[in-house]
Structures are given as structure tokens and as C-alpha cells.
Amino acid sequence: MLDERGKKKEYVKAGITLFLGLLILSVFMVVLGGHWFWEKLETYPVRFVTVKDLVTGRPVKYGGMDIGRILNIELDPADPRYIRVTLGVKKDFPLYSGTKARISQKGLVGDYYVFLDLQGEPGPLLEPGSEIPAARTMDMQELAAVAGDLLADVKPKIDEIAANIDELLSPENVEMVGRMLRQGPALLDDTKAAVEAFRRDWAALAEKGQSVAGTLDKTLTRAETAVGAVEDELRKTLVDFRAETSRAGKLADEFRVNLNYDQDLVEEILGNLNRTSRDLKDLMARLKERPWQVIRPPREEGK
Incomplete structure (x- = not known):
């Protein structure tokens, strides 16, 4: 049996062990819980x-x-x-x-x-x-869900493409393609013949085109000569026209001077006629008032 002293030692050891265990457990709980107070x-x-x-x-x-x-x-x-x-x-x-x-x-x-x-x-x-x-x-689960949705949307189109391929490769189409392939060499020969004929026609057309170009060149040369002659004639005509215009200008100036002179004479004549008319009117008025003055005109003073 343990005495009182030994019991106290055991109690102290048990308490220290319990305290250390609780301390370590608390540290683990703090660390695992993410509560690091020293940070x-x-x-x-x-x-x-x-x-x-x-x-x-x-x-x-x-x-x-x-x-x-x-x-x-x-x-x-x-x-x-x-x-x-x-x-x-x-x-x-x-x-x-x-x-x-x-x-x-x-x-x-x-x-x-x-x-x-x-x-x-x-x-x-x-x-x-x-x-x-x-x-x-997005994580892998979201990517997988999106991929599934995309596949679900694409699947009808893939099925439609597969159906179109099956229809394209039907026996009738395969037979038609085989027939076209068998007729291919003959079509190539016809195409070559058509190309050769086109080349010959083009060469002939080119030769004709050269002759036509020569004729056109000669025609243009003649036209250029005619245009040069017409240009000379027009130049001479313009010189003559300018000379005649200058003469006409001089005549117009002389006519303007004569017209001004005649106008002055006409104005003087009209003035004289006007004075004569006034004098006649005055004379007629006097004759009406004193007709005897025609027989015996009045004497001037001092005579």
C-alpha cells in the first residue's frame, strides 16, 4: 500500500499528465481549426x-x-x-x-x-x-457537367451528319460516282480538244487583231493630218476675224463721233425751230389783238 506521500506523488503525476494531454489536445484543436494566435x-x-x-x-x-x-x-x-x-x-x-x-x-x-x-x-x-x-x-465537376450539356446538344447534329453520310453513300450514289469515274477519261479528252480548238481560234483572232490594229493606226494617222490642216485653217480664219473685228471697231468709233456731231446740230436746229415757233405764236397773238399794225406799224419813239 502507498502511504500518504506516495499517493500525493501519484496524484501530482496524474494531474500533470492530464494537463499536458489537455494542452496538446487544445493545440491540435487550435491548429486544425485554423486559429493560429501567434500569426x-x-x-x-x-x-x-x-x-x-x-x-x-x-x-x-x-x-x-x-x-x-x-x-x-x-x-x-x-x-x-x-x-x-x-x-x-x-x-x-x-x-x-x-x-x-x-x-x-x-x-x-x-x-x-x-x-x-x-x-x-x-x-x-x-x-x-x-x-x-x-x-x-470552374472545377472538374462543373466542367464535366458543361461537357455533358455540350454533348447532349451536339448529339442530334452528329446523328444528322451520320444520316447524311449514309444517304450520300447509298448504292445509287455509289453507282453514279463509279459511272462518272469511268466516263472521266473521255471527258478529259473532250476537254483537251476544246482547249486546243480555243487556242487555235485565239491565235487566228490575234492575227486578225494585228491587221485591224494596223488599219486603225493608219486611219488615226490620216485623222491626225486632217486635224492639223483644219487647225491651220482655223488659226488663219481667227486672224482674219480679229482683223475684221478691229476694222469694225474703228468704224463704230467713227460712227459714234459723227453721231455725236450730228446730234449737236439736230439739237441746235430744234432749238431754233422752237424759238421760231414761239415768235410765230407771239406774232399771231399780236395780229389778233391789233390787226391794223400790219398796215400801219407803230413808230418807234424819236422818229
């Missing part, structure tokens, strides 16, 4: 349409490096169509504008994680708390 992380939110099988504690990678982990996954309070994922990135790790986040998978059946990728030229540094835009990706 200094900066948070960046990302909004995904779906998070697939993503859970907290999964790694955040950049170019294959582990740079953090997922801290929280919740429904976006601003827009319930999205899932808000809070990323914890190691402090002082540079993230630039143009970085996008997508959910990736290790292999074909591995765990999901968040992969950060810089697309295009890097912009300014992202401040902690800035939202990282999400890039839409």
Missing part, C-alpha cells in the same frame, strides 16, 4: 458567388507560396447573392492592384483553397482591408 495577419475580403467546399483555415496561396489562410466565411450582409470570405495574409506581404482571387483545388479530388493571381501590369499596393475581386473558375 500577424492582415485581412482582405473577397466576394464569391459560391465557395464550393471551402472552409476556414484553408491556405491562401500566391504563386505557389502559402501566404495566409482563410479566417471567416459568411453570407455577405450587403448582398445575399454573394458569399463573403475574409482572407488573412501575412503582414508586410505586398499585394498589388490587379490581383484577383479564385478558388482552386489540389489535384482532382484534393482540398479547396484560395489562389491569388496578379493579372496584367501591377498597380498600386492594396491597403489592408481592401476588397480583392474574385475570378470565376
Whole structure:
């Protein structure tokens, strides 16, 4: 039997063992749960349409490096169509504008994680708390579903193509093609003969064309000569016309001078006639008033 002192030692050992076991279990729970209190992380939110099988504690990678982990996954309070994922990135790790986040998978059946990728030229540094835009990706299951839908859409067309091929290769068409192939040499001979005849006709036409071109050249030469003669005659006619026009201008000037002189004479004659008419009117008026003055005109004073 153990004495009181031995019992105390056993109790102390059991307590220490229990404490160490609970401590190790707590550390495992913290590590497996993704709660690493000794890390200094900066948070960046990302909004995904779906998070697939993503859970907290999964790694955040950049170019294959582990740079953090997922801290929280919740429904976006601003827009319930999205899932808000809070990323914890190691402090002082540079993230630039143009970085996008997508959910990736290790292999074909591995765990999901968040992969950060810089697309295009890097912009300014992202401040902690800035939202990282999400890039839409498809996993193998979605690709398989899309491929199945595509096959379902393409299958009727493939069946139609197969039916058309069967109709094309029907016995009647095969017989027709065979008959055309058998008649092919004769068709080639006829084609060659037609080509030779066309060449001969073209050569004859070319010779005729040369003679016609010569005749046309002579005609053009004659026409050019006639045009030259007409041009000379026209030039002489223009010289004569200009001389006659100059003479006519001189005659017109002389006629204008004579007309002006005659006009002055006519105006003087008309003035004299006007004065004569006034004098006659005056005389007639006096004769009407004093007809005796015709017999005995009045004497002037002093006579």
C-alpha cells in the first residue's frame, strides 16, 4: 500500500499528465481549426458567388507560396447573392492592384483553397482591408457537367451528319460516282480538244487583231493630218476675224463721233425751230389783238 506521500506523488503525476494531454489536445484543436494566435495577419475580403467546399483555415496561396489562410466565411450582409470570405495574409506581404482571387483545388479530388493571381501590369499596393475581386473558375465537376450539356446538344447534329453520310453513300450514289469515274477519261479528252480548238481560234483572232490594229493606226494617222490642216485653217480664219473685228471697231468709233456731231446740230436746229415757233405764236397773238399794225406799224419813239 502507498502511504500518504506516495499517493500525493501519484496524484501530482496524474494531474500533470492530464494537463499536458489537455494542452496538446487544445493545440491540435487550435491548429486544425485554423486559429493560429501567434500569426500577424492582415485581412482582405473577397466576394464569391459560391465557395464550393471551402472552409476556414484553408491556405491562401500566391504563386505557389502559402501566404495566409482563410479566417471567416459568411453570407455577405450587403448582398445575399454573394458569399463573403475574409482572407488573412501575412503582414508586410505586398499585394498589388490587379490581383484577383479564385478558388482552386489540389489535384482532382484534393482540398479547396484560395489562389491569388496578379493579372496584367501591377498597380498600386492594396491597403489592408481592401476588397480583392474574385475570378470565376470552374472545377472538374462543373466542367464535366458543361461537357455533358455540350454533348447532349451536339448529339442530334452528329446523328444528322451520320444520316447524311449514309444517304450520300447509298448504292445509287455509289453507282453514279463509279459511272462518272469511268466516263472521266473521255471527258478529259473532250476537254483537251476544246482547249486546243480555243487556242487555235485565239491565235487566228490575234492575227486578225494585228491587221485591224494596223488599219486603225493608219486611219488615226490620216485623222491626225486632217486635224492639223483644219487647225491651220482655223488659226488663219481667227486672224482674219480679229482683223475684221478691229476694222469694225474703228468704224463704230467713227460712227459714234459723227453721231455725236450730228446730234449737236439736230439739237441746235430744234432749238431754233422752237424759238421760231414761239415768235410765230407771239406774232399771231399780236395780229389778233391789233390787226391794223400790219398796215400801219407803230413808230418807234424819236422818229
